[in-house]
Amino acid sequence: MIWGVLQFPGSCDERDALNACEVVGGExxxxxxxxxxxxxxxxxxxxxxxxxxxxxRAGAIARFSPAMEAVAELAAAGGPVLGICNGFQVLCEAGLxxxxxxxxxxxRFICKQADLLVVDGPKSAxxxxxxxxxxxxxxxxxxxxxxxxAPDAMLDEMEAKGQVAYRYADGHNANGxxxxxxxxxxxxxxxxxxxxxxxHAVDPLTGSIDGRKVFEALEGFA
Amino acid sequence: xxxxxxxxxxxxGELCEKLLANPLIEDxxxxxx
Amino acid sequence: MTGDSTMPRHRxxxxxxxxxxxxxxxxxxxxxxxxxxxxxxxxSEHCAYKHSRKLLGRLPTDxxxxxxxxxxxxxxxxxxxxxxxxxxVESHNHPSAVEPFQGAATGVGGxxxxxxxIGARPIAVLDSLRFGELDSVRSRHLLDGAVRxxxxxxxxxxxxxxxxxxxxxxxxEHNCLVNAMCIGFAKTEAMVRAAAAGIGNTVVLMGxxxxxxxxxxxxxxxxxxxxxxDDAKRPTVQVGDPFEESKVLECCLELxxxxxxxxxxxxxxxxxTSSAGEMASAGGVGIDIDVAKxxxxxxxxxxxxxxxxxxxxxxxxxxxxxxxxxxxxICDKWQTGSAEIGVVTDSGRxxxxxxxxxxxxxxxxxxxxxCPLYDLEPEAPAGWIYGNRQTLAPSADSxxxxxxxxxxxSIASKxxxxxxxxxxxxxxxxxxxxxxxxAVLQLPESGNAIAVSIDGNGxxxxxxxxxxxxxxxxxxxxxxxxxGAEPLGLTNCLNFGNPEKPVPAWxxxxxxxxxxxxxxxxxxxxxxxxxxxxxxxxxxxxYPTPVVAMVGELPNPAQTAPMGFAKAGxxxxxxxxxxxxxxxxxxxxxxxxxxxxLPEPDVAxxxxxxxxxxxxxxxxxxxxxxxxxxxxxxxxxxxSAISSGLGFRADLQDLRERGCSxxxxxxxxxxxxxxxxxxxxxxxxxxxxxIGEVGSTxxxxxxxxxxxxxxxxxxxxxxxxxxxxAEAVA
Numbered sequence: 001m002i003w004g005v006l007q008f009p010g011s012c013d014e015r016d017a018l019n020a021c022e023v024v025g026g027e028x029x030x031x032x033x034x035x036x037x038x039x040x041x042x043x044x045x046x047x048x049x050x051x052x053x054x055x056x057r058a059g060a061i062a063r064f065s066p067a068m069e070a071v072a073e074l075a076a077a078g079g080p081v082l083g084i085c086n087g088f089q090v091l092c093e094a095g096l097x098x099x100x101x102x103x104x105x106x107x108r109f110i111c112k113q114a115d116l117l118v119v120d121g122p123k124s125a126x127x128x129x130x131x132x133x134x135x136x137x138x139x140x141x142x143x144x145x146x147x148x149x150a151p152d153a154m155l156d157e158m159e160a161k162g163q164v165a166y167r168y169a170d171g172h173n174a175n176g177x178x179x180x181x182x183x184x185x186x187x188x189x190x191x192x193x194x195x196x197x198x199x200h201a202v203d204p205l206t207g208s209i210d211g212r213k214v215f216e217a218l219e220g221f222a
Numbered sequence: 223x224x225x226x227x228x229x230x231x232x233x234x235g236e237l238c239e240k241l242l243a244n245p246l247i248e249d250x251x252x253x254x255x
Numbered sequence: 256m257t258g259d260s261t262m263p264r265h266r267x268x269x270x271x272x273x274x275x276x277x278x279x280x281x282x283x284x285x286x287x288x289x290x291x292x293x294x295x296x297x298x299s300e301h302c303a304y305k306h307s308r309k310l311l312g313r314l315p316t317d318x319x320x321x322x323x324x325x326x327x328x329x330x331x332x333x334x335x336x337x338x339x340x341x342x343x344v345e346s347h348n349h350p351s352a353v354e355p356f357q358g359a360a361t362g363v364g365g366x367x368x369x370x371x372x373i374g375a376r377p378i379a380v381l382d383s384l385r386f387g388e389l390d391s392v393r394s395r396h397l398l399d400g401a402v403r404x405x406x407x408x409x410x411x412x413x414x415x416x417x418x419x420x421x422x423x424x425x426x427x428e429h430n431c432l433v434n435a436m437c438i439g440f441a442k443t444e445a446m447v448r449a450a451a452a453g454i455g456n457t458v459v460l461m462g463x464x465x466x467x468x469x470x471x472x473x474x475x476x477x478x479x480x481x482x483x484x485d486d487a488k489r490p491t492v493q494v495g496d497p498f499e500e501s502k503v504l505e506c507c508l509e510l511x512x513x514x515x516x517x518x519x520x521x522x523x524x525x526x527x528t529s530s531a532g533e534m535a536s537a538g539g540v541g542i543d544i545d546v547a548k549x550x551x552x553x554x555x556x557x558x559x560x561x562x563x564x565x566x567x568x569x570x571x572x573x574x575x576x577x578x579x580x581x582x583x584x585i586c587d588k589w590q591t592g593s594a595e596i597g598v599v600t601d602s603g604r605x606x607x608x609x610x611x612x613x614x615x616x617x618x619x620x621x622x623x624x625x626c627p628l629y630d631l632e633p634e635a636p637a638g639w640i641y642g643n644r645q646t647l648a649p650s651a652d653s654x655x656x657x658x659x660x661x662x663x664x665s666i667a668s669k670x671x672x673x674x675x676x677x678x679x680x681x682x683x684x685x686x687x688x689x690x691x692x693x694a695v696l697q698l699p700e701s702g703n704a705i706a707v708s709i710d711g712n713g714x715x716x717x718x719x720x721x722x723x724x725x726x727x728x729x730x731x732x733x734x735x736x737x738x739g740a741e742p743l744g745l746t747n748c749l750n751f752g753n754p755e756k757p758v759p760a761w762x763x764x765x766x767x768x769x770x771x772x773x774x775x776x777x778x779x780x781x782x783x784x785x786x787x788x789x790x791x792x793x794x795x796x797x798y799p800t801p802v803v804a805m806v807g808e809l810p811n812p813a814q815t816a817p818m819g820f821a822k823a824g825x826x827x828x829x830x831x832x833x834x835x836x837x838x839x840x841x842x843x844x845x846x847x848x849x850x851x852x853l854p855e856p857d858v859a860x861x862x863x864x865x866x867x868x869x870x871x872x873x874x875x876x877x878x879x880x881x882x883x884x885x886x887x888x889x890x891x892x893x894x895s896a897i898s899s900g901l902g903f904r905a906d907l908q909d910l911r912e913r914g915c916s917x918x919x920x921x922x923x924x925x926x927x928x929x930x931x932x933x934x935x936x937x938x939x940x941x942x943x944x945x946i947g948e949v950g951s952t953x954x955x956x957x958x959x960x961x962x963x964x965x966x967x968x969x970x971x972x973x974x975x976x977x978x979x980x981a982e983a984v985a
Contacts (some may be wrong), residue, residue, distance in 0.1 A: 009590055010498050012413030016682045048680075050411045053498025057244055064241075093244065100247045109406050109675050142677045144410070149247060200679050205697060205812055207679070 001222040003028040004041035008062045012049030013199060017084065020199035021045065024215045036066040042222040043080035044071050046087030048197055058101065058145050059089030068094055080221035081191045085143055088193030097184055097193045098158055099150035105176025111142035113207065114196055115169035116182050121162045121189045136169060137210035139196040146195040148177035155179060161187055166194050190221040268295035274627065281621035289607055289615035292559040294622065296525035297532055300788050303626035306754035307786045310764060313771040318780035320743050322443055328372040328521060329439065330782025331446065332743040334808050336701040339446060341375035341439035344709065344748045344804050346787035351433040354492040355400025360408040361495040362435040364567050367414065368521035371504050372570065374446045374511045375439025378681055379696055380409050382419040382435050383709050383802045387428030389664050389980045394423065397431045398981060406675040411497035416676035417684055417694035418707065423664040424714055426641050429792025434748040434802045436709055440698065447511055449520040450537035451573045451599050456517055458542060458597035459579065461586055462503035462569040466552035469493035469565025499568040506589035507570055515582050517573040526564045530571040532605055536623035541602030547610040548596040558607055558614045573599055633764045634757030638851060640795065641717060645847030653963035656922065660841055660886040661893055662973040664980055671978040685812045689898065692737035692882055697812040704812035706740035708805055713798030718839040719853035720762045724769035724801050729861045729926045731805040732777060733882035736865035738815035739872035740807030745774060747784040747803045752796025754788050762799035770801060776858045779805065814873050819899030821878035823950025826935035827905055828943035831864035832857050833883060835915055835923025841886050842922040854925060861927045867941055868929050876937045883928030889921040891930045893954055897974050902967040905947025906957040917961035
């Protein structure tokens with residue numbers, strides 16, 4: 001499968017994402033933000049960083065780029081889209097995922113390893129790959145605005161539809177995200193966003209390799 | 223706070239809704255100067 | 256800038272009368288306002304190194320692995336396979352004391368620019384910080400601001416912060432230190448120098464617009480003591496924008512990759528004045544700059560303001576005229592500014608024009624190299640000049656003493672700080688902060704890895720500047736050895752008091768001598784560095800603080816020993832010529848017993864121990880390695896235990912047989928000690944002294960009548976107590 005990794009002015013982890021896609025066995029290429037044509041990639045990663053210097057709000061500008069228009073089309077057609085950290089923020093701003101990200105509760109940037117619980121989704125692609133809710137992934141988080149928020153009514157609906165994708169394990173919610181939500185998916189399951197960085201958990205030399213599973217979980221949608 | 227020049231107040235409202243603010247987490251107020 | 260209206264303008268700008276007379280002589284006339292402003296900056300201590308340059312000539316700067324040495328924007332060493340690693344450390348002390356967030360942030364921005372100015376992509380930053388004690392509201396404020404500023408800049412631009420050090424000592428209360436280091440990676444053949452070349456070539460300014468930031472920064476802030484009323488200096492602290500920097504960084508690297516630049520220089524202290532002047536000087540050419548062509552952020556800026564502005568995120572390049580359009584197109588792509596502001600000439604002069612009219616005209620040599628260099632008048636102090644404060648009763652038992660040392664903010668875990676930094680972006684970080692004694696970064700491109708450590712205990716240097724500086728370098732080497740790395744080069748930032756006063760002059764002189772001798776003996780060249788003087792307040796000078804950083808290489812990033820013990824049952828051993836005393840120690844500090852004097856390190860013996868540990872780590876023969884430094888052996892052992900969650904039992908009897916008292920064995924400090932763990936037979940084969948075993952819920956140390964047992968939980972709580980102290984509400 002061929003992954004396209006978007007690149008905005010201010011993106012930081014795009015090369016890490018590129019590398020991670022290749023490690024899990026795919027091909028990957030960078031897509032500049034003003035490209036309207038995704039060049040036939042099978043899936044998209046919207047990477048971490050500080051696109052446009054977080055001007056206005058994190059992700060607020062990036063979501064208007066030509067590349068993101070194309071990503072919205074890919075998502076509507078059922079293709080896999082993975083938003084990581086700033087990418088998650090972009091997808092929420094773009095309305096491709098529900099909710100929003102606020103400043104961390106402690107009002108400080110935090111970089112640390114976190115245990116995430118994988119939460120089953122509505123599609124069989126996930127259920128086949130993972131056993132029940134017990135799977136725990138060790139993945140680093142690094143952000144200043146990662147506190148997930150959505151109003152209660154929206155959250156109830158999301159939970160009912162299996163839209164929570166990842167939760168921080170007990171004691172690992174360092175940013176105050178509501179209901180310990182670390183990542184969410186759209187109703188169909190092909191668009192996933194999470195604050196922690198799976199692309200930084202694919203190389204045993206630099207930490208855990210649990211991040212590979214986050215990429216693999218989306219391959220079924222390609 | 224963002225200062226803008228705009229002719230059409232309605233248009234400004236739309237601009238706030240769609241770009242300048244994220245209605246899920248932000249309130250906004252338009253103050254004509 | 257306000258001042259005494261009867262004081263001559265040159266003195267307001269920091270020039271002495273005789274320096275002014277020399278300028279007049281070199282110009283053949285009185286300087287005008289633009290010229291005077293430019294001379295005052297380039298002849299300031301910060302830019303001209305006038306009190307340190309003669310001493311710095313003692314430092315060894317050559318070596319077979321040196322690709323770029325002192326004098327370029329950053330130093331660089333060869334790491335094999337056609338690749339080089341660039342690195343440098345710089346201070347931003349005075350701005351940080353006035354406005355810690357922006358002072359520290361722009362310190363990071365500046366050092367990043369120094370590294371990508373030579374064509375190396377920044378791959379890591381580290382920082383070395385000093386503040387007053389944490390019971391001071393001011394120091395907590397400075398710590399908080401500096402950490403947030405460093406985090407803001409580094410995190411936003413996507414360069415990982417992989418290590419550093421922080422000390423809290425009263426002598427830094429009025430003069431904090433913020434030293435920022437950057438490491439870059441490049442293909443050796445792609446690296447570029449700063450020297451302007453090619454008569455008729457175009458001078459292009461790239462990056463952000465020019466405003467009034469930092470006007471007079473180099474002369475106002477960095478070259479004078481801070482005193483009362485320093486709030487008036489607040490407007491001159493520069494404001495940083497990491498997003499701007501990321502754009503101009505990518506732009507410059509692409510321009511260099513495409514071979515479009517003849518030379519490149521960053522704009523730092525003294526802005527266009529120093530960049531243009533230094534580029535011309537290095538190239539033996541002249542340069543014309545037209546200030547009317549500089550993109551401005553603020554209206555109606557005077558020519559001198561434009562020339563001395565320290566607005567951030569700007570770079571200066573020399574480009575062949577036929578390639579200027581291509582250069583500007585790439586700047587546009589990256590949404591960063593570009594403007595043709597000047598031309599390289601054969602005049603040997605720096606000329607400033609305003610829309611074609613000459614408003615300043617100086618010989619390059621006079622401006623850049625004409626500043627007189629001064630000899631110091633050193634004088635050793637009669638005794639300890641820094642005072643003492645007792646925070647631990649001499650009657651405190653060993654358990655209370657160990658807990659007090661572990662909880663000391665200078666020794667305690669810095670997790671509260673480094674968790675505010677992104678330490679993993681770039682996917683190179685093999686050893687994150689506090690995981691091992693040095694940071695380790697993999698270099699898949701060249702098939703190996705590098706390690707880096709930054710160290711410098713000012714208190715110990717104050718006890719004996721020569722020996723203390725030698726120790727600092729040896730500590731770096733020991734930290735590198737713990738991860739299997741061999742030193743390739745060293746950079747340093749010399750933070751001292753007022754060199755015109757006898758004691759700081761003596762401290763600087765002795766420290767540089769020590770640095771020169773130990774680097775020579777170890778065969779580690781000094782490839783660059785920085786000097787920050789006049790760090791003095793109403794209470795006197797700071798501790799003399801030579802911050803040294805070493806970069807080393809290791810063949811296999813999978814073979815680096817962690818700091819923490821690996822498993823219960825492993826043996827614990829001590830290796831190296833460790834001969835601890837309480838002189839200059841954290842314990843002496845807490846007892847209020849600091850005095851002059853420090854034992855002379857045995858450089859050859861420590862170097863031999865480093866080699867042994869390095870080879871053992873590379874061969875996978877040890878499970879953990881940690882050097883003994885602040886707080887002595889008890890703290891080193893405790894740190895290995897706490898970070899692994901595994902307690903231990905150890906007996907220090909053998910150390911006592913070498914002549915240490917029980918207290919010295921436990922809490923004494925000095926170079927040459929390594930704490931290793933692993934298979935007993937392996938450790939013995941290395942020549943290490945087995946002293947204990949891993950595995951329990953307590954820390955148990957047998958040391959005659961000072962033996963101690965404490966729970967691992969209590970030790971952990973003490974070592975992890977920095978958050979509470981740092982965030983204490985006054």
